[in-house]
Amino acid sequence: MTAQDGTGLTRIVHAVRELELGERTSYSAGCLTVGEQSARELLAHPALAEVRLACAAPGDSARIVGVLDAVQPCSKGPDGGGVFPGLLGPAMPVGRGETHILRGAAVLAAGYLPRAQEAVIDMSGPAAPLSPLAATHNLVVEFTPADDASWEDVDAALRRGLVKVAAHLAEAALEAEPDAVEELPEPGSSSNGKPRVAVVTNLQTQGKFKDVFVYGRSLSGGLPTVITPGELDDGAVVSGQFGHPALKNPTYLHQTHPVVAALRASDELELAALVLCPEPVDQANKELVSAHAARLCAGLGVDAAILSKEGGGNADADVTLKMDRLEEEGIAAVGILGEMAGRDGTGPPLVVAPTKATAMISTGNYDERMTLPACERGLGRERVALLDQPSTDEIVLPTAAIYCVQSTLGWGRLTCAETA
Amino acid sequence: MRIVHYVNQFFAGVGGEDAAGTGPELRDGATGPGRKLASLLGDEHEIIATAVCGDDYAAGNPEFAAELVAGARERGAEMLIAGPAFTSGRYGMACARIAAAACEAGLPALAAMHPDNPGLGEAAGTSVVESGLTARQMKDSLERFAAAASKIAGGEELTAQDGRIGPVARSNRFAQHSAAQRAVALVLTRLGGDRDATEIPLPDFDQVTPAAPIGDPAETVFALVTEGGFVPAGNPDRLESARASKWVRHSLEGLDSAQAGSFESVHGGFSTQWANADPNRILPLDVARELERDGAIGRLHGEYLGTTGNGTTVADARRFGVEWAAELRQANIQAVILTAT
Numbered sequence: 159m160t161a162q163d164g165t166g167l168t169r170i171v172h173a174v175r176e177l178e179l180g181e182r183t184s185y186s187a188g189c190l191t192v193g194e195q196s197a198r199e200l201l202a203h204p205a206l207a208e209v210r211l212a213c214a215a216p217g218d219s220a221r222i223v224g225v226l227d228a229v230q231p232c233s234k235g236p237d238g239g240g241v242f243p244g245l246l247g248p249a250m251p252v253g254r255g256e257t258h259i260l261r262g263a264a265v266l267a268a269g270y271l272p273r274a275q276e277a278v279i280d281m282s283g284p285a286a287p288l289s290p291l292a293a294t295h296n297l298v299v300e301f302t303p304a305d306d307a308s309w310e311d312v313d314a315a316l317r318r319g320l321v322k323v324a325a326h327l328a329e330a331a332l333e334a335e336p337d338a339v340e341e342l343p344e345p346g347s348s349s350n351g352k353p354r355v356a357v358v359t360n361l362q363t364q365g366k367f368k369d370v371f372v373y374g375r376s377l378s379g380g381l382p383t384v385i386t387p388g389e390l391d392d393g394a395v396v397s398g399q400f401g402h403p404a405l406k407n408p409t410y411l412h413q414t415h416p417v418v419a420a421l422r423a424s425d426e427l428e429l430a431a432l433v434l435c436p437e438p439v440d441q442a443n444k445e446l447v448s449a450h451a452a453r454l455c456a457g458l459g460v461d462a463a464i465l466s467k468e469g470g471g472n473a474d475a476d477v478t479l480k481m482d483r484l485e486e487e488g489i490a491a492v493g494i495l496g497e498m499a500g501r502d503g504t505g506p507p508l509v510v511a512p513t514k515a516t517a518m519i520s521t522g523n524y525d526e527r528m529t530l531p532a533c534e535r536g537l538g539r540e541r542v543a544l545l546d547q548p549s550t551d552e553i554v555l556p557t558a559a560i561y562c563v564q565s566t567l568g569w570g571r572l573t574c575a576e577t578a
Numbered sequence: 579m580r581i582v583h584y585v586n587q588f589f590a591g592v593g594g595e596d597a598a599g600t601g602p603e604l605r606d607g608a609t610g611p612g613r614k615l616a617s618l619l620g621d622e623h624e625i626i627a628t629a630v631c632g633d634d635y636a637a638g639n640p641e642f643a644a645e646l647v648a649g650a651r652e653r654g655a656e657m658l659i660a661g662p663a664f665t666s667g668r669y670g671m672a673c674a675r676i677a678a679a680a681c682e683a684g685l686p687a688l689a690a691m692h693p694d695n696p697g698l699g700e701a702a703g704t705s706v707v708e709s710g711l712t713a714r715q716m717k718d719s720l721e722r723f724a725a726a727a728s729k730i731a732g733g734e735e736l737t738a739q740d741g742r743i744g745p746v747a748r749s750n751r752f753a754q755h756s757a758a759q760r761a762v763a764l765v766l767t768r769l770g771g772d773r774d775a776t777e778i779p780l781p782d783f784d785q786v787t788p789a790a791p792i793g794d795p796a797e798t799v800f801a802l803v804t805e806g807g808f809v810p811a812g813n814p815d816r817l818e819s820a821r822a823s824k825w826v827r828h829s830l831e832g833l834d835s836a837q838a839g840s841f842e843s844v845h846g847g848f849s850t851q852w853a854n855a856d857p858n859r860i861l862p863l864d865v866a867r868e869l870e871r872d873g874a875i876g877r878l879h880g881e882y883l884g885t886t887g888n889g890t891t892v893a894d895a896r897r898f899g900v901e902w903a904a905e906l907r908q909a910n911i912q913a914v915i916l917t918a919t
Binding site for chain 2: 272273275287353355364365366367368401402416417420421424426427439462464470471472490491492494495497499500502503504505506507509512516517518519521522523524525526556557558566567568569570571573574575576577
């Protein structure tokens, strides 16, 4: 089946090579102009006293501090049905038809929210290769909360505002000649003899400021669910999780899910299913969700699964328990995990290790320190809270503070190995 | 070489657990297992002094190591060796710390312990050689220790063949391909039947044997400890909300409960709204006092120990555990309630 048959997604790609603020939103030949007034109106909310807009491009001497979520602009056109279902569009299944995306652009919010940690992006210098959002042209939304607003309302206003702006920006490209048109068939039951691989994506579900939304709802308290990968492209999964910046999976990385992309590109393996799982906070529910996810995968007839997590040490268990249950079902399990091996890299790399499964990919050591050079421009927050230093200073930070560097959705090249 | 040898109170003949609070001291010549070690080391080396410290004292006062190393240097020590500590956690930690302190002071150093000893994580790159599980394996352990010490004294590096143990440092670097692409490649390897291929070696966690059940709670002294980021309001010690590198202690004397406004949680792993509205839900002081008043428990210890368990490395958590155990043992605590969040 192909996407044209109605069981897949046609991704219409518009590349963004330049981003600027202007009077009117427009897109032409790789240049995206953000109409300031329109963007402000879309972000306006009683919980926000003020929003400020700035652009940050790859190579700029700029540091963004306190990054919250980041979103890739996308639109299904005026008549194409809503993107970001449950938040912007109606909460009904998406992932079919056509979706326009602005590749190389992102809308991101940066500033203080409770429980949000440092989350630093350097747009140039040695840390630039460590964040996927250092390679995108970013519209950075800074904000001042209204005096009487609750933090929950500020968070919700930002989330809604970001996706509105993201959809608005992509609408400017609907009539433009695309740079690429990509057909993304839905996984079917036949694989032409190729091994079938499930992508098992754990979503953080730890309450306020540490939750991820699927069709606008938290998976907290629920069981694993199967969606089509195309639903990610349309923004069915939106992040509201701001802890553990290095291990964060922002909306942008769900929309561009690197493991899904790698399997789509594989000649030898078949992308068979996408399974979303909550990450409960207690052991009994971790075990239930893990056993259930393994049964789902067995029912889907997959030969292997690639697993990812979001969050710190306790989320190791959500991956490693599932790996063990999958292996028991006869399904080969590969987990992508960040290491927490201490500053000198000599500690145990995992908090909870698998007992049966063994195959793991490392996204680097969370605790290793690195020095970020001084830069000209600071966005998001004026100071790096962890160090209480101005955002533009030379700073020494644990890898843990760099936005998405260890994301186990697997975009990055960072890994860890024995010191020679 | 002029060597100073470190042993704990037990192997120095000071006493058992009752003497674990003994402070640091240096004695002339070899003592206890040091005598056999001296003969194994032969004429080229001399144990000029024995450094001694009680296990609890060493666990609670990490500065014992620098103090003893300074004393050893004053006596003209050219090398420091420590142990063997077998599987004794506090002793192992003390050996690792004093060997690391000696290294930092520019002396060649070596510790000996069993690979399961939690102190191994504290060696900070200093050489550690394997010993047996218990003192019953003293003879073999000392032979390997002496051979390794001679090698270190000769300026050589220890190898696995010499019995070198300890964590191997891992460091960050860039792979050629993204983690997603590597995961896809690893699926193919794994489906090909290779069960060993991995980028993350399986950690070897030590198994802790639970203590024996307490007798009569009404006769037992209890302590409250927590990893819930529980601190006096304002967080005077600046305990971290994540990746804690330390723990704190504060008095509970004269307090009937943990009042909102007096205590708070700085834990970064959950919403602290409800914890701050009623801090007793992190450290159950209110209920513990009730039980104390009713005579259901003997007595509540006058202070709590606490840290933040959020993104904490296993090595740090293990160190906190050993230090807490020593502290609580020193205070004659018989039972502990650890609230975890």
